[in-house]
Amino acid sequence: MATAPAAGSSPKQSELSREDQTLLIFAGLMEGGKEDDETVRDLDRMTKVLNDDIEAVKKGEKSICPLIDSDCADTLLGYLDMRQPDIVRGHATLTTSSYLRAAGEDGAQKLSAFFYDRVKRGTYDDYIVAFCVASSVFPIVPELTAEMFLNEGFLPSLGPLMRRKWKSRKVESACLDMLNVACMNAACREAVQKYCVEWLEEIVDQDPDDVVKDMFATNSDGNLGEGSISMRRHSRQVQNLAAVILAKIKKQGKVTELEKGDSGRVELATTSIEDLTKMFTNLLVKNPEQADQNAIEGLAYASLQPQIKEELADDSALLTSLVKALKDAPPRSPLTYGALSIFSNMTRYQPPLSEEQKRMGQLKAYANAAGKEGANISPLNDDEHVSARCKKIFAAGVTPVLVTHSKNGSQASLALIIGIIHSIAMTQSLRGQLAQQGAVRMLIDSWNALAAINTEGAATTGPESDKTRRQAAQALARILISTNPAHVFGGTRPVPVSAAIRPLTSLLKRDEESYDLLPAFESLMALTNLASTDDDTRSGILRAAWPDVEEQILSSNDRITRAAIELVCNLVQGPEGIALYADGSQKAANRLNIMVALADAEDEGTRIAAGGALASLLSFEGAVEAVIKRERGIKIILGLCSAEETEDLRHRGAVAIYSMASADGDVGKKARDAIRAENGIFILTECAKASRRAEVVEVVVHTLKLLLEEDK
Structure with missing residues (x-):
């Protein structure tokens, strides 16, 4: 690496060239022995320099990336080690992301060289760093990391490593973290299923008592040799993480060619998705104060299965533990998103289908009956079963917790929260209680927040954001259909009735991607209820929605027309509504x-x-x-x-x-x-x-x- 300017004689950081800043920062990162906040500041400065470099190259300037040689890259990637403090790893991930974007192909080559070199060395320290780097960069450069992961001979080598007599918990944790992240990629998931299922199931099925018995059986003279018992068995954390990976690769519930023996017959898996679910459930119920991230994540994948949804919903102790785990989880954390995913999976209704989609579904069902792969919808996912699950989850007290998390959560978490409330609001008997527990204000605030994000043109906007806004508006409509506006918009901290008008009227504009007319119908019904209150509300509805309401009057659907006329019936109780029909x-x-x-x-x-x-x-x-x-x-x-x-x-x-x-x-x-x-x-x-x-x-x-x- 080129020599950096001497620290004592160098000018201020802001006055240095980009090249000198790069050399100076890497010199500091290589020193080691610094306080965490100093390391974080250096990493943040490097991130800024790299981001600036990307913009400078666009303007035709020379890149600083050729100055970052293999030693520099190794230093940066070393900060992704799980043995580093979490705050350092987090900032190092951001810096690595900026480096890979700025360096392009050269950065990809250095990353691959680092990974292969560490794996080839084969020491515990090298394995830990290599696995940690792969885990951290997988979301950043998934195609490149998948290529490294699928390199011939790599996955088969993990079995002997994990089956070693003497266990290194950090190596095992780093390895399983890597497999866990890799399962987001379909090709990697299939490879894990092919090469790793057997030893993953061994880890999950390990009985600590059996380990001790085997040791004494092998050494009848009582001489157990070197090393403690704990070094010969997998830790509980490792078992849990292995169970999560198994849940991910078994979540589809399909038999693949990989699960067939030489005879062609299907072989039963050692660990079923039901077994894994019981394992995760026991962890949460027995230790609700210390909710395990692995157990939450495992249940999030397991709860995609209809039968598992039913089992979870019938376990009141588990639902109580999940609600508590969500309540105690920090905002924007993996624990929060995992718990929300479980509730979302359990409460999600099947989407409405057009007539053509229904016919295609019937054809797939016929194909499935003939022994071909089809897309049968499980009866456990029908409206009756979903409604029953929604009632049980609501009874567990989830609504106030969802309202609290909606205030500080990420946009992804907010989408899950709105989807859960949207499903619960399908049950008419729960709508009044939803309103009492703050759902109306939450839905209005969420709709406005998402509208503001769309207006600002954030990168996260798009069809999914629009869908979330429509769900929030529809859930609001359902609640307002069945509740007295005077009760909903009263109280010590009243929400103005006018705040609900814009979200409701947004549903009157047809979603071209959906054949569902229910949102418009429910909006009209809710607006009719609001229009029964006072002239100010009626005037607000007319200003916000009259052209859309008038269009719905001429709908080809009788129920839509009827609902629109019922709304007009209330609107003409005020002077502005009367003028529309009787001003001559x-x-x-x-x-x-x-x-x-x-x-x-x-x-x-x-x-x-x-x-x-x-x-x-x-x-x-x-x-x-x-x-x-x-x-x-x-x-x-x-x-x-x-x-x-x-x-x-x-x-x-x-x-x-x-x-x-x-x-x-x-x-x-x-x-x-x-x-x-x-x-x-x-x-x-x-x-x-x-x-x-x-x-x-x-x-x-x-x-x-x-x-x-x-x-x-």
Whole structure:
């Protein structure tokens, strides 16, 4: 390595060239014996220099990377050793990432040379460093690390290393950490399954008592030789980590060619996913105060299996332990993400399918029945089973913990939290309690936070972020459908009703990637509930969503149309809503014509909703005039009063006709004449005879009185 400037005579760090800064920093990193905070500062300075170098090269300047020779690279990679303090390893990982990006192919070659050289040496120290480096850089350069990992002869060599008589816990931990990270890659996972399953299962199945018995059986004279008993058996931590790796490679639950014997018959695995689950469960239940990261991670993979989901949900002690582990876990930690993943797996509903997707699923099911690989959905993943699991998880007290973690968690954790609440909110009986436990504020705050991230154009935005926002809005809609707005938006720290409008109205814009109309339907229902509160809320909904609401009125789906009209029925209780239909303009007349037409729709629910809206609107002169001018307008409304209709329809129709008949001046006279001309007196008389509701009969009697008095 080139000589660095003398420390005593060198100018300030900021005044040095990039080349001199590089040499000076590496000289400091090679010294050793420093305090951790000094090492961290050097690593951070090196990270900045490398990041600056990337930008400088783009501008045509010379890179500093040729100055970083093999000794420098070895020094940097040495700080990834598990025996280094966690804070040093963390900062060294960032520096290594910057180096590999800046150095390109040369950096990749130095990394490979370092790894192969350390493995070739074969000492415990060299193995530890090599395995730790592979674990740390796998997420940074997965393709390069996978190539090193899959190098011929490497994986088969791990078995003899892990089966040595004298155990090195650090070597074993470093090796298993590396395998654990490598399992994120499909090719590496298959290789681990091929070469490592046997000795991994030996580690998991090891009985410490058997180790001692074997020692005495082999040495009947009592001379056990050198070394303690603990050096001859695998540690509990190593066993747990081996179990996690087995869970990852067994999570698919499929039989592969690798699991077949010479006869072609399937051989039963020594350790099943159920056995691993029991192992992880026992660890958590027996020591809830010291939640084991390996146990959490193992359950996160095991809980992808339908049968395991059911077993976990039926274990109330485990659910309590998981909730406590999540409560105590630091924000943005692997423990937090692992626990959230378990709850997410257990509560996730199957996505809605289009008709074409359903047909394809049936074809795959037929293929599976014929002995070919298919995509059958387990009955344990149907809505009934998922709902039951959601109830059990909710009963374990998970909601307040989720609300707390949503405030400081990562975007990935927030997505899991929202997904869990989204699933729990599917169960109507739990919605009120979700609101009481802070879910409404959390969903609104999360939706706004994700919207802000999207606005800033962060690198993490995209389809997944949009999906999370829609889930938050839909979960909010579900809760607000079934709860009293006065209760939800009251209390000592009230959330303004207006805060819920934007998330809800965002669901009215169709997601082109989904065939699911349920979010729009639930949004309309929730907005209808909010619109029953006050004029300010109704005005807010109209400003935020009227064009979208008006579009939903003309939906080809009857349930969507009905929900949109029910919302309009509440919106026209305020002056701004009334003006949209009764200000005398042509647009208002067109809107009213559509409402009258919907009062004659085939779907009874749509007719009831339209009749309710007309009953309110026809109290205003502009609306009455528009109905009189419309062809068949009076006839359609009288049709709601027919004796053959239901009480709800008769009631709405009777109120609408009364509103028209009681109008003042010329408009009122025209309306009464038009009602009589359509045989209204007879229809209303029959309506009164058929009705069993006093309020219907009362309205009809008042209307008939107006119509008959006009004839005198």
